[in-house]
Amino acid sequence: MSFLQLFFKIIFIPYVYAANRSTPKRPYMNKYQKQTRLLAAVDCIVFGFDGQKLKLLLIQRGFEPEKNKWSLMGGFIRPTEGADEAAVRILKILTGLEGVYLEQLHTFAEPVRDPIERTISIAYFALIDTHQYEKQISDEYHAEWFPLESIPDLIFDHKRMVAMAKEKLRYKAALHPILFELLPPKFTLPLLLNLFEDVYEASFDKRNFTRKIMSTGLLLKQKEKDKGSSKKGAFYYKLDKKHYKKNFNKFIHFIRNPNGIS
Amino acid sequence: MSFLQLFFKIIFIPYVYAANRSTPKRPYMNKYQKQTRLLAAVDCIVFGFDGQKLKLLLIQRGFEPEKNKWSLMGGFIRPTEGADEAAVRILKILTGLEGVYLEQLHTFAEPVRDPIERTISIAYFALIDTHQYEKQISDEYHAEWFPLESIPDLIFDHKRMVAMAKEKLRYKAALHPILFELLPPKFTLPLLLNLFEDVYEASFDKRNFTRKIMSTGLLLKQKEKDKGSSKKGAFYYKLDKKHYKKNFNKFIHFIRNPNGIS
DNA sequence: AAAAATAATTGTAAAAATGACAATTAATAA
DNA sequence: TTATTAATTGTCATTTTTACAATTATTTTT
Numbered sequence: 001m002s003f004l005q006l007f008f009k010i011i012f013i014p015y016v017y018a019a020n021r022s023t024p025k026r027p028y029m030n031k032y033q034k035q036t037r038l039l040a041a042v043d044c045i046v047f048g049f050d051g052q053k054l055k056l057l058l059i060q061r062g063f064e065p066e067k068n069k070w071s072l073m074g075g076f077i078r079p080t081e082g083a084d085e086a087a088v089r090i091l092k093i094l095t096g097l098e099g100v101y102l103e104q105l106h107t108f109a110e111p112v113r114d115p116i117e118r119t120i121s122i123a124y125f126a127l128i129d130t131h132q133y134e135k136q137i138s139d140e141y142h143a144e145w146f147p148l149e150s151i152p153d154l155i156f157d158h159k160r161m162v163a164m165a166k167e168k169l170r171y172k173a174a175l176h177p178i179l180f181e182l183l184p185p186k187f188t189l190p191l192l193l194n195l196f197e198d199v200y201e202a203s204f205d206k207r208n209f210t211r212k213i214m215s216t217g218l219l220l221k222q223k224e225k226d227k228g229s230s231k232k233g234a235f236y237y238k239l240d241k242k243h244y245k246k247n248f249n250k251f252i253h254f255i256r257n258p259n260g261i262s
Numbered sequence: 263m264s265f266l267q268l269f270f271k272i273i274f275i276p277y278v279y280a281a282n283r284s285t286p287k288r289p290y291m292n293k294y295q296k297q298t299r300l301l302a303a304v305d306c307i308v309f310g311f312d313g314q315k316l317k318l319l320l321i322q323r324g325f326e327p328e329k330n331k332w333s334l335m336g337g338f339i340r341p342t343e344g345a346d347e348a349a350v351r352i353l354k355i356l357t358g359l360e361g362v363y364l365e366q367l368h369t370f371a372e373p374v375r376d377p378i379e380r381t382i383s384i385a386y387f388a389l390i391d392t393h394q395y396e397k398q399i400s401d402e403y404h405a406e407w408f409p410l411e412s413i414p415d416l417i418f419d420h421k422r423m424v425a426m427a428k429e430k431l432r433y434k435a436a437l438h439p440i441l442f443e444l445l446p447p448k449f450t451l452p453l454l455l456n457l458f459e460d461v462y463e464a465s466f467d468k469r470n471f472t473r474k475i476m477s478t479g480l481l482l483k484q485k486e487k488d489k490g491s492s493k494k495g496a497f498y499y500k501l502d503k504k505h506y507k508k509n510f511n512k513f514i515h516f517i518r519n520p521n522g523i524s
Numbered sequence: 525a526a527a528a529a530t531a532a533t534t535g536t537a538a539a540a541a542t543g544a545c546a547a548t549t550a551a552t553a554a
Numbered sequence: 555t556t557a558t559t560a561a562t563t564g565t566c567a568t569t570t571t572t573a574c575a576a577t578t579a580t581t582t583t584t
Contacts, residue, residue, distance in 0.1 A: 031325070031326065031327070031378060032301060032338075032378055032379055032381075035301055035338045036338075036340070036341045037299035037300055037301055038299055038300070038302055038339075039294060039297055039299055040300055040302070040371065040382055063293070064293065065293070076294075076297045076298075077300075077371065078298070079298045079373065079380070080373055081373065082371050082372040082373060083369060083371035083382070084371075104368060104369065106366060107345060107366065107369040107384050109302065109339065109344050109345035109346075109384060110344040111341065111342055111343065111344060116293055116294055117294055118341070119294075120302055120345070120382075120384075122369050122371060122382075174513075188561090189561080189562090190560080190561070205543075205544075205545085206561085206562085206563095207544095207545085207546095207562090207563070207564080208542075208543065208544085210562080210563085211541095211542095211563095212541095212542090215541090225550095225551095225561095227551085227552095229560075230550095230551085230552095230559060230560040230561065231550075231551045231552040231553080231558075231559055231560065231561095232549075232550045232551050232552085232559075232560055232561050232562085233550075233551070233560090233561080234560080234561060234562090235561085235562095250519060251436075251518065251519055251520075253515075253541090256513065256542085257512060257513055258513075450532090451532080451533090452531080452532070467572080467573075467574085468532085468533085468534095469533090469534070469535080469573095469574085469575090470571075470572065470573085472533080472534085473534095473571095474571090477570095487532095487579095489580085489581095491531075492530060492531040492532065492579095492580085492581095493529075493530050493531065493532095493579075493580045493581040493582080494530075494531055494532050494533085494578075494579045494580050494581085495531090495532080495579075495580070496531080496532060496533090497532085497533095515570095518571085525584100526583100526584080527582100527583080527584070528581100528582080528583065528584080529580100529581085529582070529583085530579100530580085530581085530582095531578105531579095531580095532577100532578080532579080532580100533576105533577080533578070533579090534575105534576085534577075534578085535574105535575095535576090535577100536573105536574090536575105537572105537573090537574095538571100538572085538573085538574105539570100539571080539572075539573095540569100540570080540571065540572085541568100541569080541570065541571080542567105542568080542569065542570080543566105543567085543568075543569085544565105544566090544567085544568095545564105545565090545566090545567105546563105546564095546565105547562105547563085547564090548561100548562080548563075548564100549560100549561080549562065549563085550559100550560095550561080550562090551558100551559090551560095551561100552557100552558080552559085553556100553557080553558070553559095554555100554556080554557070554558085
C-alpha cells in the first residue's frame with residue numbers, strides 16, 4: 001500500500017467524517033479528538049466435557065505474531081457489532097454451534113498485551129456439549145481439545161484468561177446448574193457425578209450427591225437406560241428446561257465451599 | 263488546529279510508528295492494519311452508605327454531549343494505563359480516595375452507546391465509606407449522592423450499568439463480607455443490620471442475623487458504645503482485617519436467596 | 525428515688541440440610 | 555446357577571436454619 005493510499009485510508013476519511021460532525025448543530029465535535037483509539041478484540045474460553053474429562057478448545061494460530069502457538073479463539077470486534085455478537089460470531093466460526101452458553105468473563109486491557117499494537121480483549125467463556133460439536137467441527141483452525149491439566153503454552157495473557165475462566169466456572173457451578181450446559185440432552189447420574197468430580201478435582205459421596213441433585217427438581221427421569229458402562233445400566237435423565245430457566249439465578253448449593261478453604 | 267497539524271498528529275506519527283515495525287524482523291506489521299480502532303473508557307458505579315440509605319454517587323456533566331445531565335463518573339483510558347489503573351485514577355479524582363474497593367463489573371460495547379463516536383466502556387463498581395469521602399469531597403464535578411430508589415435519568419446506557427451493579431452487589435454481598443467496605447472502621451450491629459436491610463429491601467430477624475454475623479468470626483467487639491441512637495447504646499465492632507482478607511473468597515451465606523425467587 | 529421509655533442484647537426449640545456411613549439391586553458373563 | 559459389575563437406595567448423627575419474645579442497660583420523666 002502506497003503512502004498516498006494510506007493517507008486516504010487512515011487520515012483523510014476520518015477527517016472528513018469529523019468535519020461532517022462539526023456543523024453548527026454539534027458544537028462539541030472536537031470533544032474526543034485528542035483521545036487515543038485502540039483495537040478491541042474478543043477471546044473465547046471454550047469448555048467441553050467428553051464424558052471423562054473437562055477440556056478446553058484451543059486453536060493453533062496460522063499467522064503471525066506467535067504463529068503456530070496455541071491460542072484461544074478470538075477476533076477483532078467489527079464496526080457494526082457489539083462484543084456479545086462478536087463472541088457469538090467467533091464461536092460459530094470455530095464450532096459451527098449457535099445458541100451455546102456464553103457469558104462475559106472479564107476485560108483485559110493492560111497497555112501491552114499484544115506486541116503489535118494495543119488491543120483490549122473482552123473475554124467470554126462458553127460451555128458446549130462436545131458431542132454436538134464433533135459433528136460439525138471444521139479443522140480449518142487446527143482446533144484441538146486439551147484436558148485442563150495439560151494446557152500448552154498460550155500466547156499473550158491467554159493463560160491468565162483460562163485460569164480466571166476455570167475459577168469462575170467452579171464458582172458459578174457451585175451455585176447454579178451451569179454444568180448441565182456441558183452435557184448432552186440425555187445423561188446419567190454417574191456421568192453427572194463424573195463431571196462435578198472432574199471440575200472440582202474432588203470426589204463426592206454418591207448418595208449425598210444424588211440426594212442433592214434430585215432435591216433440585218431439575219431432572220426428569222427417562223425410561224431408557226444407558227448400558228454402555230455397566231451391566232445394570234444407568235437411567236437417563238433430561239433437564240427440565242422450564243424449571244432450569246426459571247430458577248437459574250436462584251442459589252442451589254451444589255458445592256458448599258468450591259475453593260476448599262477451610 | 264490546522265489541517266497540517268492534524269496531518270502530523272493523526273497520520274504521520276502512526277505511520278512512522280508502523281514503518282518502524284515493518285523492518286525485516288517483523289514481517290507481519292500490516293497484520294492489524296485493516297481493523298477499526300475505537301475509544302475505550304471506564305465508568306465507575308460508586309456506592310456509599312450514609313448510615314440510613316445505600317446511595318450512588320453521580321456527577322452532573324459539565325460538557326457536551328448531554329451537558330447538565332447526570333452521569334456516572336468516567337473517562338477515557340490513557341495510552342499508558344490499563345483499565346484498572348484508569349478506574350483508580352478516576353475514582354481518586356472524584357472522591358479523593360485511594361485504596362477503595364473496586365471491581366470490574368462488565369464491559370459495555372454496543373456499537374452506538376455514545377452518539378459522538380463508538381466508545382466501549384469498561385464499568386467498575388466501587389464501595390466507599392461516605393464518611394471518609396465527605397472530608398475530601400471536591401465540588402468540582404457537581405457530584406451528588408442519590409438514594410437508589412430515586413436515581414435521576416442518566417446518560418447513554420448508564421442506567422443499565424447501575425442496574426447491573428446493584429444486582430451484582432446483592433449477589434456478592436449474599437456470599438462475601440463485601441458490605442463492610444461501606445462502613446466506617448467502627449460500627450454497630452444495628453447499623454450493619456440496617457445496611458443489609460437496605461441493600462436487600464427486606465427485613466431480617468435481629469437474633470438470627472446477629473448469630474450469623476458473629477459465627478463468621480469477622481467482628482471484634484470493642485469496649486466503647488455508640489450512644490447516638492439509643493439510651494442503652496450499642497457496642498462498636500471492628501473488622502478483623504486479617505480474617506477478612508484471608509477468608510474473603512470463602513462462601514459465607516449471609517443471605518440465602520438474595521433475589522427472593524422461591 | 526422510682527418509674528417509664530427506648531433500643532440493644534440474648535435463648536430455645538422445631539425443622540431442614542448436611543455429612544458420614546454400606547447394603548441391595550439389576551443385568552450380564554461365566 | 556453363580557459370579558461379577560456398577561447403579562441404586564436408606565439411616566442416623568450433626569449442623570444449620572428458622573421462627574419466635576423476654577431481658578437488660580441506660581436515660582428521661584415523674
